[in-house]
Amino acid sequence: MPCTEAHIVCDKAQYNEATLWEKVKMTMHLAMCKICKQYTKNNVKLTKLINANRDENFQRLDKQSKVKLKATFDKELAKYSNE
Amino acid sequence: MPTHKINPNQWINLYSDYLFNYTISRVNDxxxxxxxxxxxxxxxxxxxxNFKGEASERTWLISILKRKIIDHYRKTNSKKGKAEVRMSYYSDSENEGDWLEERVADPFNKNAEDTIENKELALAIQSCLSxxxxxxxxxxxxxxxxxxxxETICNELNITASNxxxxxxxxxxxxxxCLEKNWF
Known part of the structure; x- marks a missing residue:
């Protein structure tokens, strides 16, 4: 596995989207490649930072308000699609 | 330059959380x-x-949102003088009050250092993102x-997964x- 591929698999792994086979190949690559090892380390750190920040600061609309918003919006949207 | 298309059917799904988060960090209510x-x-x-497709849908919506937020500030600002007269302090619930002090976030609900650190991190992430x-x-x-x-992102932005x-x-x-320089 070349480094570029290892990087991408490492990125995918940050979102839990790497397949088992990809992870096995990446682990083997990491065992012998210092650069990718460093990249992985930084990448994991970045994920942790972002996650900590998101959980702390990102505010979502609650489901109920979203449904309400969508209903209001769709009603208005219907007027426009009829034109 | 690629032009962007507009598709309001997806707006709520794609942008409502983003716009809401953007707003709440500025309006606090x-x-x-x-x-x-x-x-x-x-x-x-x-x-x-009027959408010309020069910016992405999201950027365009944010520019509208910014104007709405300014309008909101303008409105609340013109009400300021009346706030002291119109005392609805304990009107509907214990927590609701019209006093400004009540509206600002409680600084003691968390370790002060944590809060500052989180705020700084948020700023660092935002500035790196920009x-x-x-x-x-x-x-x-x-x-x-x-x-x-x-898959949702790929469909929405019309790109392949490997892309x-x-x-x-x-x-x-x-x-x-960027964060390494400013944060780690």
């Missing part, structure tokens, strides 16, 4: 923020034909902060080195 977001979407519908090229920023944010499925991962990779590399 959930109900007010909801109203502003709703207003923004409706205003967007109304001026759909340095990314727009496409990278959009994809990275949708994927990492808003946690959309890969997406390359963009993500570039964004992550840039974010890591």
């Amino acid at each position: 959930r109900d007010m923020a909801k109203d502003i977001v709703s207003d923004t979407f409706l205003a967007g519908l109304k001026s759909m034909k 340095k990314l090229p727009e496409k990278q920023a959009t994809v990275f944010e949708m994927k990492t902060i808003l946690e959309y499925e890969t 997406l991962w390359v963009i993500i990779h570039r964004a992550r590399t840039a974010m890591a080195s």
Whole structure:
């Protein structure tokens, strides 16, 4: 596995989207490649930072308000699609 | 320059959380923020034909939102003089009050240092994000902060999955080195 591929698999792994086979190949690559090892380390750190920040600061609309918003919006949207 | 298309059917799904988060960090009142977001979407519908496709849909909606937030400030500001007279302090519930002090976030509900650190981190992330090229920023944010499925993003932005991962990779590399300088 070349480094570029290892990087991408490492990125995918940050979102839990790497397949088992990809992870096995990446682990083997990491065992012998210092650069990718460093990249992985930084990448994991970045994920942790972002996650900590998101959980702390990102505010979502609650489901109920979203449904309400969508209903209001769709009603208005219907007027426009009829034109 | 690629032009962007407008598709209001997806607006609520794609942008409502983002707009809401953007608003609440500036308005600090959930109900007010909801109203502003709703207003923004409706205003967007109304001026759909003015959308030139120069910026992405999201950027365009944000520019409308910014104006709505300014309008909101203007309105509350003109009410300021009346606030002392109109005392609805214990009117509907214990927590609701019109006093300004009541409205600001409680500084003691968390360890002060934690809060400061979190705020700084948030700022660092925001400033690093704003340095990314727009496409990278959009994809990275949708994927990492808003946690959309890969498939949703691909459909929405009309890119392939491998395309997406390359963009993500570039964004992550840039974010890591930017945060390294400012944070780690």
